[in-house]
Amino acid sequence: MLNHPILQQLQKCHSLNTLKQAHAQMVTTGLSLQTYYLSHFLNTSSKFDSAYALTIFNRIPTPTVFLYNTLISSLTRLGDQTHLAFSLYSRILTHETLQPNSFTFPSLFKACSSDPWLQHGPPLHTHVLKFLQPPYDHFVQASLLNFYAKYGKLCLSRYLFNQISKPDLATWNIMLAAYAQSASHISYSTSFEDADMSLEALYLFSDMLLSQIKPNEVTLVALITACSNLGALSQGAWAHGYVLRNNLKLNRFVGTALVDMYSKCGCLNLACQLFDQLSDRDTFCYNAMIGGFAAHGHGSQALELYRKMKVEGLVPDGATIVVTMFACSHGGLVEEGLEIFESTKGVHGMEPKLEHYGCLIDLLGRAGRLKEAEERLQNMPMKPNAILWRSLLGAARLHGNLEMGEAALKHLIELEPETSGNYVLLSNMYANSAKWNDVKRVRMLMKDRGVDKLPGFSLLEINGAMHEFLTGDRAHPFSKEIYLKIGEINRRLQEYGHKPRTSEVLFDVEEEDKEDFLSYHSERLAIAFALIASPSSFPIRMIKNLRVCGDCHTITKLISLAYRRDIIVRDRNRFHHFKDGSCSCLGFW
């Protein structure tokens, strides 16, 4: 198509004005084919000007659906002109003689896949049913799948996917990415459902191989993302090997996903090595690597990389600021963190967003500067959300300021009456101060409101198989051996002078019960199983969906000493590397 003589002639036009003149001439002489070519050229060239394209379009007396589709797709590609695309679409509908066709819908569904256009998707789906005849076109089906995944209806996506007899590569990729991403909206907040979604992505990948569709880079990015969510190192490393064995490109997408995967699987060294190998690094790559340093508690290395990216001419974005400040607050680098926050406005010309205020509150609060944290929170330009109040609450709890904690919690429960973690935090604060009546009061409040405590669970990978453990779980096939092992661990740790910190247990129960309850926290079960089932020279790697409790943290340090095992735990906030009786977090967690 690009070889058409008229287009070649047009490509010699170097200014928008000459293009416009040429186009005007064509329109007036009624050359409709040429009109198309020009529209297409305008659309695909860097000189695309949506206002001008629309002006021309409006002068065409009888535009065909084909011409509508061309323009709609160009407008949706721009990202910020979606409203114009939809108004063109509604013009098709008002035409008596025109109907949308299979080419009209894919770009519109793509436009509906992100805010604020999500609401337009379902009505558009009814139009598909109205205007198109089954069997539906592959592209239409794929864009529908993708839309429903982004709309939060993953089940519906899967249902539609199952009805496609031979999905093509892009369709598989959409489904895989949908599962991998549904779990990674908030990093590290792995829940049972999220883990299931990521596991489903792994299963789907093997189905894909069985169906003889050859994966490409996009497929691998989704697969690697799923491994990151699961902390599944051997699957992730296998995926890396797959990229190399099959001569897939280690492009920015694949590279960033791998850096993130190695980092989230606890292998910061491998993440660094890979990062150094990447040839064209953009802000995304840097963000992943800085985020890796941050989560592993290497604050100064994170800062160093942050400075390096600016030297290399890359512009930090909102996410860069988040991860770098996170590194500062988890590494005790308060002044550096404050400086970065202030620089978002001054140096980088960004208006700090809600999440940046979140980092700020966390930074100050964690460092014990509670009053300042509270002041910043009260004086910020937007309304603080639950995450910010929780941050303040966490800080108040860490530094034993019960009064501030109670105040923060009041706001928090107002914003999130259904979230059990809020009640648990308050209750733990009361328990720490032995205020058992207050603990009981919170417990009643939870019961009245029908809020259940979120079950803690841990994920562990041994020899490529994933094992899940819930608190007090007895469902594992080796459950008996695990509980025997816990008995042994407890006896061994007592030799090291360990006395359990019973205040972490929520309720006012007898001391001995509390000890039992702690012994069966999911991480304890996972560690016991790993000690039984994995070679003693291997580090133990696991993921916890909540934050590690104080007692488990102490115990895990001791186990790393008593059993001479490195234990690497990813909790919902960060990594803990336990080695020889100490932890890399140095208490910042």
Next chain:
DNA sequence: GTAGGGTTAG
């Protein structure tokens, strides 16, 4: 004779 769907960081 022409147009359409999938990927990375917090």
